[in-house]
Amino acid sequence: xxxxxxxxxxxxxxxxxxxxxxxxxxxxxxxxxxxxxxxxxxxxxxxxxxxxxxxxxxxxxxxxxxxxxxxxxxxxxxxxxxxxxxxxxxxxxxxxxxxxxxxxxxxxxxxxxxxxxxxxxxxxxxxxxxxxxxxxxxxxxxxxxxxxxxxxxxxxxxxxxxxxxxxxxxxxxxxxxxxxxxxxxxxxxxxxxxxxxxxxxxxxxxxxxxxxxxxxxxxxxxxxxxxxxxxxxxxxxxxxxxxxxxxxxxxxxxxxxxxxxxxxxxxxxxxxxxxxxxxxxxxxxxxxxxxxxxxxxxxxxxxxxxxxxxxxxxxxxxxxxxxxxxxxxxxxxxxxxxxxxxxxxxxxxxxxxxxxxxxxxxxxxxxxxxxxxxxxxxxxxxxxxxxxxxxxxxxxxxxxxxxxxxxxxxxxxxxxxxxxxxxxxxxxxxxxxxxxxxxxxxxxxxxxxxxxxxxxxxxxxxxxxxxxxxxxxxxxxxxxxxxxxxxxxxxxxxxxxxxxxxxxxxxxxxxxxxxxxxxxxxxxxxxxxxxxxxxxxxxxxxxxxxxxxxxxxxxxxxxxx
Numbered sequence: 358x359x360x361x362x363x364x365x366x367x368x369x370x371x372x373x374x375x376x377x378x379x380x381x382x383x384x385x386x387x388x389x390x391x392x393x394x395x396x397x398x399x400x401x402x403x404x405x406x407x408x409x410x411x412x413x414x415x416x417x418x419x420x421x422x423x424x425x426x427x428x429x430x431x432x433x434x435x436x437x438x439x440x441x442x443x444x445x446x447x448x449x450x451x452x453x454x455x456x457x458x459x460x461x462x463x464x465x466x467x468x469x470x471x472x473x474x475x476x477x478x479x480x481x482x483x484x485x486x487x488x489x490x491x492x493x494x495x496x497x498x499x500x501x502x503x504x505x506x507x508x509x510x511x512x513x514x515x516x517x518x519x520x521x522x523x524x525x526x527x528x529x530x531x532x533x534x535x536x537x538x539x540x541x542x543x544x545x546x547x548x549x550x551x552x553x554x555x556x557x558x559x560x561x562x563x564x565x566x567x568x569x570x571x572x573x574x575x576x577x578x579x580x581x582x583x584x585x586x587x588x589x590x591x592x593x594x595x596x597x598x599x600x601x602x603x604x605x606x607x608x609x610x611x612x613x614x615x616x617x618x619x620x621x622x623x624x625x626x627x628x629x630x631x632x633x634x635x636x637x638x639x640x641x642x643x644x645x646x647x648x649x650x651x652x653x654x655x656x657x658x659x660x661x662x663x664x665x666x667x668x669x670x671x672x673x674x675x676x677x678x679x680x681x682x683x684x685x686x687x688x689x690x691x692x693x694x695x696x697x698x699x700x701x702x703x704x705x706x707x708x709x710x711x712x713x714x715x716x717x718x719x720x721x722x723x724x725x726x727x728x729x730x731x732x733x734x735x736x737x738x739x740x741x742x743x744x745x746x747x748x749x750x751x752x753x754x755x756x757x758x759x760x761x762x763x764x765x766x767x768x769x770x771x772x773x774x775x776x777x778x779x780x781x782x783x784x785x786x787x788x789x790x791x792x793x794x795x796x797x798x799x800x801x802x803x804x805x806x807x808x809x810x811x812x813x814x815x816x817x818x819x820x821x822x823x824x825x826x827x828x829x830x831x832x833x834x835x836x837x838x839x840x841x842x843x844x845x846x847x848x849x850x851x852x853x854x855x856x857x858x859x860x861x862x863x864x865x866x867x868x869x870x871x872x873x874x875x876x877x878x879x880x881x882x883x884x885x886x887x888x889x890x891x892x893x894x895x896x897x898x899x900x901x902x903x904x905x906x907x908x909x910x911x912x913x914x915x916x917x918x
Contacts, residue, residue, distance in 0.1 A: 389637070390629040397621035410610065414603040415578070419566045422466075422598050423580045429459050429468060430584040430594040438584070438591040445586035447472055452592075453479040466598040473590060475556045559583060560590040568600075576600045639664055639671045643678060650682050703744075706736040747878065762890060764799040764918030765807055767832055767839065774811055775830065778819070787822035787845070789815070794833035799918040800841075802890040810886050810894075813879040814843040814911050821847030821909065834917055841913040849898040849906035858896055859884045887913055 437452035438445045452470055460468045460481035470479040558564050564581040571577060579597045583590045642661055649659040659682070664675040713729045713736075720726060775791040782788070800807065811830075818828045826846040833840055850858060859880045887894040892915035899908040 389632050390626065393625045393629045393632075394622065397618055397625055411603065411607060414606055415568060415600065418578050418598070418600045418603060419568070419580065422578055422596055423566065423582065425463070425466075426580045426582040426594050426596040429456070429596065430582045430592075432459060433470065433594065434584040434586045434591055438586045440586070445589040445591045447478060447584075447591040449478045457481050463598065465601060466596060469595040469597075470584075471556075471559075471593040471595065473560060473592065478592060556593075559593045576604055636671070639667075639675075643671075643675060646678065650685075703740065706740045710736045760803050762801045762803060765802050765804045766797070766799050767807070767841070768793050768798050770804075770808055770811060771830055771832060771841075774808075774815060778815070785824040787819055787824075787826040787828050789819075790827055790829045792829060792831045798832055798834065798839070800839035800915045801918045802892075802915055806886045806890070810883045810913065811841070813883045814913070817879060818843045818845035818847070818909070818911070821845055823847065835914075837917050839915045839917045841915075842910060844899055844908055844910045846908045850896055850909050852898075855896050855898075859894070883913075887915065891916055 433447075433452055433455060434445075437449075437455050438447050440446070447470075456468050456470055456479045460466055466481075468479075468481040469477060472478050559581045560583050562583050567579040569577055569579075576599065577597055578600050579595060581593055581595045584592045584594055642664060646659045646661070660675050660679045664671060665679060666672065667675065710733050713732045717726060717729045720729075771791055771793065775789045778789045815828065815830065822828055822845045828846075829842070829844040831842045831844070884894050892913060894911065894913050897910050897912070898906045899910050901907050
């Protein structure tokens with residue numbers, strides 16, 4: 358309901374601080390950014406999960422090391438073994454320098470030679486130093502990583518710790534233990550039952566390669582191959598090599614993936630910001646415009662002009678919001694005028710009643726008293742009719758908005774109105790003539806309200822028709838439109854009033870009609886109903902061949918069912 362200022366009652370409430378914060382914030386931007394970042398994040402996670410690629414590199418490393426161990430084992434069996442009593446025996450003094458020479462081209466490889474009992478015979482990292490001292494040379498330590506490489510490796514390992522991993526080569530081909538500080542793969546004296554079994558398998562060539570990572574981060578691969586002279590095993594060659602190239606390749610892939618991810622993330626953020634500026638910011642501007650309208654500041658149009666000029670969905674929404682605000686203000690202005698007209702129309706009969714009552718108190722003539730009482734009764738009837746029509750006019754729009762339109766057969770309604778008037782008319786009253794197009798004739802609308810329109814237009818035409826005149830009601834389809842016309846033989850309508858006669862409380866009535874018989878709302882209500890049903894109503898004058906006005910004509914056009 359509007360207040361005295363013509364604005365909706367809630368428009369006077371100020372915008373709260375929370376609403377202002379909501380208008381300034383942009384949760385849509387966060388949602389857009391999060392949604393767009395999901396794809397590159399999943400891509401980065403899936404690419405960083407490089408177990409399959411790592412397995413391929415380790416598999417190639419194992420095969421290369423196994424081939425190398427077979428070559429070493431074959432060379433040692435041929436050059437460092439002699440046959441005694443039809444039995445091949447390993448010669449340690451020949452095998453040690455030979456093993457060191459074989460391993461020299463591979464600085465990251467350590468070779469150990471065991472005899473058939475599992476005792477260590479030679480080690481490529483053990484040599485005789487000055488003074489006969491035994492010197493052990495461990496594998497070279499891993500190259501120190503830079504700050505970026507160390508950070509990237511840490512992040513990568515942490516991500517992998519959250520993911521299920523499946524590092525292996527078929528389950529039975531390779532033993533894999535990449536936990537830092539994994540135990541070494543070796544044979545020592547005093548072998549237990551398990552080591553005796555491993556020794557037997559090694560002499561037969563059935564030991565699986567072993568992959569482990571040391572506590573200082575070295576990735577080591579070990580393979581064992583038997584050294585055979587003929588069909589006899591003379592020892593076991595155990596090769597251990599640092600798979601440094603595997604880590605280097607993985608680091609290269611991680612760096613490439615991280616760079617691509619950062620680039621994709623940067624583009625995602627830029628695209629999200631752009632999308633938010635084209636969607637979220639205009640929506641916030643529209644929200645601000647709606648808040649301004651609620652405070653009564655949008656009468657002249659509070660939607661920013663750039664939004665109204667847009668050709669996309671935001672522009673459509675902006676123009677619809679502006680149109681809604683314009684229509685709301687027009688309805689508020691119309692209600693204000695209606696309230697003023699109602700007050701004016703009610704004031705006249707009330708003034709007449711009050712005057713008659715005051716006069717009635719001062720006179721004693723019975724005849725004059727009866728005349729005053731008659732005036733009061735007429736004014737009461739007039740006010741009752743006026744209030745009834747005002748109430749009907751006020752609820753038309755609300756009723757039409759709640760009621761669904763449906764096909765209404767117009768022929769039987771017009772036939773009933775015609776028969777009712779012609780049957781009950783008094784002498785000298787006009788005659789109603791009905792002309793219907795052949796076939797079914799149905800308009801889309803609300804039956805009760807359509808009957809009200811027909812009765813209002815018919816009553817208006819009858820009141821302006823001369824005695825013994827005629828009033829025509831015609832109905833026909835014209836394309837997709839139902840057309841209804843009412844014509845009379847009255848004095849017609851002033852040209853300047855062809856549209857004004859539909860205004861509320863239009864007061865021009867036929868000559869000689871009793872004052873107060875009509876409220877002046879019939880045509881206004883008819884226009885409300887017709888336009889509420891999506892149709893149009895218009896008034897025009899009928900003219901003869903000479904151009905003389907011979908009556909009035911009202912035309913109603915509604916969608917055809």
